[in-house]
Each structure stands twice: as structure tokens, then as C-alpha cells.
Amino acid sequence: MDHGTRFVIVLATATSVYFFFVLQDGYNCVSNRKIKGFLPIRQVTAKYSTQSVIQNNLYGCTVRMPDKSLLPDNIKEGKTNRKERHLSFPTDYKKSVVEIINPQKYYNICDNIAIRIQARGANGSMKAYGGDYFRIKLFTEKPGYSAVGPDYFFDYENGTYVALFTLRWTGTVRVYAKLVHPSEAVEILNRTTEGSASKVFTFYGEFKTQASDGKNHSEIVICGVAPFEPPMCNVSASQTHGPWFCMYPKNKKLSCKDWTTISMNPNSGKQLQGTLSTQELAVFRRTKVHLNTTLLPSIEVRGTPPNETNLPNCNLPAVPPTIQTNGYFYNNSWRPLNCRVNHFEDDDIGTCLQGKSIHIYGDSTGRQMYDYLQASSRCVSSQNHPYMKSCEKDNLSMQFRFHGPPVRGRQVIPVKTLRYVAEQIDDLEGGPEVIIIFSIWAHFGVPDGTFYRDRLQAIKGAVGRLWQRSPETKVIVRSANTREHSIGGFILISSDWIALQGEKTLRDVFSQDKRFSFLDVWDMTLVQQSKDAIHPLKPTIVQVMDYLLTMICL
Structure with a gap:
């Protein structure tokens, strides 16, 4: 074998993934070792190899498993036990500690950096179990906003968490971490999504x-x-x-x-809140609270920033089976790891959409996309109801249709305006210039994951029948996004944690058929500069739509 050659052989079974490594350049050969949670999903239990696996992407940076110096073996792993959780001592964001495991005076582009979070209770004691929902990113605000999420996030199930990042731009980089929910709140949300709210939220x-x-x-x-x-x-x-x-x-x-x-029912939130004890409600009083990172040493990154001009334009990717970091913000623009996003002015959008028939189905996050395209292309509205919209211009046509019940909102909605998406797909004629976009997630926090899965499976079946009629029809699934958190009972069905569980279901359903394409908004909103909002704010939605238009126009 030539010096410098690297082989990675992957064998997969139904339940396990094994990796065999042959690493030169001074590395010893490593025999097969079982790894749980190797894939770069957002949060995994901390069973890991202590050797590095190198995966090259088109930027030249590597995504690698942490070595012994980043994830030492002397951290004793715990085991989450629901009965051990104590509502009296939930995780406290003020007492929890954030630290850099491998601090250095300087880092280079593509270096790895590991950040550890030690969860503690209000009395300062270390937590004995995991399950907290943290969000963490690296970011720089000037000269333009840059930010990235972790390649890996490990939960040791004993109150210790480690995030591994790849440094992707130069300058002074800072750490931002927030506690979305303590594990005690997650346990309650688990109970909600298991169906306890289905008869209360009416x-x-x-x-x-x-x-x-x-x-x-x-x-x-x-x-x-x-x-x-x-x-x-x-x-x-x-x-x-x-x-x-x-x-x-x-x-x-x-x-x-x-x-x-x-x-x-406007009383549903209070009724849902009434299912919790006073002690249980207390763990929801603060959400998305910032951990103190001001005392961390500065992260100075040197090197040459990556040049994306060598990358191809983004095309329509298949739906991934797991949640992972696939891009980052650089100077206010979203950069996927393996392709280039182009910016579209209004005239560019009108030109791009010429000859196309666009059908958007779902909730108000899909309606936001329709409104953006309709205004930018100057498509003339022929129907402008909040739940049914359509427009035409020359040989361009677009429509938006809301999904069938459940629909949250204070408006009184005529039943005839809420057809189920699968029924509408069965009535649709497809074709090579027909583009279907699904954005269906925000109203499905109740009653449970099975209900949402079954709805998605019905839509998937209808698309399968459409492809039998018109196999060239393009179908894009939009992910969920982070959102603002309300206080009171409504958070029990609208938390980011619930959206995350639904996102896992959505990807599992549609990733089984590679003909479905994917628009990942979740990855983008996790690290956005704007505040979380059910309808992403303008700086973010522009990036979302540029990403979409690059995939369908270039």
C-alpha cells in the first residue's frame, strides 16, 4: 500500500454498523470495533471509537471521529433512568459549565475542536443522568455572520455532553450554547407525544x-x-x-x-397545562436559555477560507435518513458542504420559474414559501385565501393548499377548504415541469408519532401513484424549522423538541424512496443569526429560497 493511502471499509447489518480502518501516515492499523452512533447525527449516545475516521468532502475539510485526547475514555458513562429524574433539581443553565477540551493558542482551517457541557443542578451538583436538550454552535459576527453546528453531539447519559466541530472559516470564533429543555422537561414532553394530550387538546x-x-x-x-x-x-x-x-x-x-x-378550542392550552402538576410546570418556565460562555478562551483560526467556486451548483438531494450538519453560514450566506447556492433577485426568480407548475401543500411555513415566490415572480393572484392560494403569469402557475385537520389557529375554517393532501395528489396531473413541495409538520405535535407517520405514509402512497402516471414529476420535502417557544400549555405541543421528533419521523418515511428530494431548513435554523420563529425571518428565508431555487433552476 502506498504511503498516505487510506481505506475505510464499512459493513452494515440491520442493527449495527462496523468500521474497519487502515490508516497510514503514522497511524497504526486498527481492527474492527463496533461503534454506536457513528453517523453524524445531531445527538447520539456516547459509544465511540477512539481512532479517527477521515471523510473528505469537496472543501477539503474532514469530518472525523474524536481521538482519545478529545473524548477521553476516563469519563464514566451513565445510563438514563426515568425513575431517577428529580423534578426538584432540574438542570440549571446558570450552574452548568461549558469548556473547550482541547484549547490551543491558534487553530487552522479544518481543525477539530471539542466543547464539553457539564450539566448541573441549581445547587451546583453534577447531574447523574443525561437527556437534556442542548443546542450549541460556533459563530462569528463580523465582517459577516458565520456559524456552524457540531458534526457530532455525544450524550454520556451522566450529565456530560461533548460536541465536536470542524473549524470552517478564519478569525475569532466564539461558542454559543443554550439549554432548550432540561431532561426533566423532555421526560414530560415524551409523555405528551406518547398520546396523553390527544383527548385534551381539542x-x-x-x-x-x-x-x-x-x-x-x-x-x-x-x-x-x-x-x-x-x-x-x-x-x-x-x-x-x-x-x-x-x-x-x-x-x-x-x-x-x-x-x-x-x-x-382556545381553552385547549389551559386544559393541557392542567394535566401537569405545579412542580412539572416549573421546569417549563424558562426555555432556550443561554449558558455562560463568556469566560472561554478565544478561538483564533488561521488559514485560507474555502473557495466554493469549485463546487457544483446544488441539485435535488435525496431525503437523508438521519439529522446531521450539512452546511454552515459564511459571511451571511448559507453554504452546504458539497455544493454551491446561488442568490436570486426578483427578475432571476421570474426567469427561473418560467414554464413551471408549482404546487405547495402543507401548513403556513409552506404558505410563506408560496408568498415569497408569488411576490418575487410577480405572479398574478387568482385566489388569495389563507388556506387556498393560486396565481398565474404567462406560462407560470403556482398554488398553495393547506393540509387537512388538525389545523391550529383561531380562524374559523370552512371544512371544504381543507382537503387532505393525499386526496389532492390523487387528482393532480404531473409532468417534467411540475414541482410539488411538501411542508407538513407544524400542526402535528399531537397526539403521537404514529399519527404523523401514518399521515405521511398516506401522502407517500399518493405520490407513488402519481409517479406511475407521471414519473418525471419532481417532489421536494421541506424539513421542519426551529420556532419561538410560548409559555404555558401550548409549549407541550409546539416545542422544538417535539418538532425534532417529528423531523426524525419525516426523514425516516421519505428517505426510503430516493425519488423524494429534500430541502433542509432544520440545519439552517439551528445556527441562524435571526431569532427562532415559526416563519423564519427575512435573512433566513432568503437563504432558504435561494437554496430551493438553485436546486430547481440551475
Whole structure:
């Protein structure tokens, strides 16, 4: 074998991944060793190899497993036990400690740096179990905003966490860490997403009809995804996994076929909050709180910044099965690791979309994308309802349609405007210039992951039937994004942690068919400069849309 040659052989079974390494350049050969959580997912249990595995990307930087100096073996791993959690001593962001494991006077571009978080309780004692939801990034604010998330984040399940980063730009780099939820809150959220909220978080349904004598009859009842005690109205769409039930109207002039509107029960948040004890509610009083990193030594990075001009334009990637860092911000622009994003002015967008038929289905995050494209391309609106939008210009057509129930919001929505996405796909004619975009996640925090998975599977099946009719149709799945956290019961169904669980489900469903393409907004919003928002703010949404347009136009 020539000096400098590196081989990485990967063998995979259904449940395990084994890596065989042959590393020259002074490394000893390493025999096979089982690794749990090797892939660069956002958070994994800390079972790891102590040797480096090198993976080259087009920038020349490497993503490598930490060596002994970065992740020493003398940290005793714990085991998370739900019964051991103490609500009286949740993780305290003021007492938790952040430190650089391998501090140096200078670093070079592509060096690795490891950051350790030691979770502590309010009394300063070290936590004995893991499960806290932290977010951590490296960033620089000037001359332009640059930021990156970790390649790996390890939870030792004993209160110790380690994030491994690749340094990707020069200058003074700072560490930013926040505690999104302590593990005690995550445990409660687990209980919520396992279905305990399905009968508490409910909606209003109005039933309305006109009798033969001309008199109008109406009644508002409680509706939701969980069945009620009979008598009830089962208004589910079984073929598209749209379970929906309403209490039967007391007015004898009304029947189940008279269901006309849906709206969110404004008392649901308080009712959901009422399922928690005072002690449980206390762990949600503060979310997304910043850990103290001001005393950390400066990270000075030297070298030549990577040149992205050698990279190809981004094309439509398949949906990845896991969550991982695939890009970073550099001088206010988003840079994927293996391709180049181009910026589009309004005229560029109009030119790009000529001849295309774009169909966006989902929630208001999809509507935000439609509004951006419609305004930029100057497409003339023919329908402008919050749940149904469409426009045309020359040979360009676009439409947005909201998904079927559940739909959160204070508006009273006519049922006829909320068709299930799978039903709409079954009615659609595809083609080589037809682009379908799904953004379906924000309203599915209740009742559980199975409910969301089944809905996605129904949509996936409808797209499969569409591809039988029109195999050249492009279908893009947009990820979730981080959002603002509210206080009170609503956080139990709208936390970033819940969105993260849904994101894992979404990727698992659609990654099984490589014909689905992917727009990763989650990775971008984790490290954005703007504050978290359900509808990403302008600096971020511009980057999202540039990324999308690069993939479909160039």
C-alpha cells in the first residue's frame, strides 16, 4: 500500500454498523470495533471509537471521529433512568459549565475542536443522568455572520455532553450554547407525544343546516383526533389517514353530514397545562436559555477560507435518513458542504420559474414559501385565501393548499377548504415541469408519532401513484424549522423538541424512496443569526429560497 493511502471499509447489518480502518501516515492499523452512533447525527449516545475516521468532502475539510485526547475514555458513562429524574433539581443553565477540551493558542482551517457541557443542578451538583436538550454552535459576527453546528453531539447519559466541530472559516470564533429543555422537561414532553394530550387538546366543529321550513340550525361541538363516547360523528378520511371525530350535535335537526367549519378550542392550552402538576410546570418556565460562555478562551483560526467556486451548483438531494450538519453560514450566506447556492433577485426568480407548475401543500411555513415566490415572480393572484392560494403569469402557475385537520389557529375554517393532501395528489396531473413541495409538520405535535407517520405514509402512497402516471414529476420535502417557544400549555405541543421528533419521523418515511428530494431548513435554523420563529425571518428565508431555487433552476 502506498504511503498516505487510506481505506475505510464499512459493513452494515440491520442493527449495527462496523468500521474497519487502515490508516497510514503514522497511524497504526486498527481492527474492527463496533461503534454506536457513528453517523453524524445531531445527538447520539456516547459509544465511540477512539481512532479517527477521515471523510473528505469537496472543501477539503474532514469530518472525523474524536481521538482519545478529545473524548477521553476516563469519563464514566451513565445510563438514563426515568425513575431517577428529580423534578426538584432540574438542570440549571446558570450552574452548568461549558469548556473547550482541547484549547490551543491558534487553530487552522479544518481543525477539530471539542466543547464539553457539564450539566448541573441549581445547587451546583453534577447531574447523574443525561437527556437534556442542548443546542450549541460556533459563530462569528463580523465582517459577516458565520456559524456552524457540531458534526457530532455525544450524550454520556451522566450529565456530560461533548460536541465536536470542524473549524470552517478564519478569525475569532466564539461558542454559543443554550439549554432548550432540561431532561426533566423532555421526560414530560415524551409523555405528551406518547398520546396523553390527544383527548385534551381539542377543536371546535360547527354543524349547520337549513330545514325544509327555511329555518337555519347550527351547533358548535367538540372535535378532535381521538374518538368520543358514543353517540359521536366519525368524519374521518380513512383512505388518507385523516382520523377526525366530533361529538354528536344535540339539535335533532342536525346530523353528521352537516359538519361545516373547524377551529381550535382556545381553552385547549389551559386544559393541557392542567394535566401537569405545579412542580412539572416549573421546569417549563424558562426555555432556550443561554449558558455562560463568556469566560472561554478565544478561538483564533488561521488559514485560507474555502473557495466554493469549485463546487457544483446544488441539485435535488435525496431525503437523508438521519439529522446531521450539512452546511454552515459564511459571511451571511448559507453554504452546504458539497455544493454551491446561488442568490436570486426578483427578475432571476421570474426567469427561473418560467414554464413551471408549482404546487405547495402543507401548513403556513409552506404558505410563506408560496408568498415569497408569488411576490418575487410577480405572479398574478387568482385566489388569495389563507388556506387556498393560486396565481398565474404567462406560462407560470403556482398554488398553495393547506393540509387537512388538525389545523391550529383561531380562524374559523370552512371544512371544504381543507382537503387532505393525499386526496389532492390523487387528482393532480404531473409532468417534467411540475414541482410539488411538501411542508407538513407544524400542526402535528399531537397526539403521537404514529399519527404523523401514518399521515405521511398516506401522502407517500399518493405520490407513488402519481409517479406511475407521471414519473418525471419532481417532489421536494421541506424539513421542519426551529420556532419561538410560548409559555404555558401550548409549549407541550409546539416545542422544538417535539418538532425534532417529528423531523426524525419525516426523514425516516421519505428517505426510503430516493425519488423524494429534500430541502433542509432544520440545519439552517439551528445556527441562524435571526431569532427562532415559526416563519423564519427575512435573512433566513432568503437563504432558504435561494437554496430551493438553485436546486430547481440551475
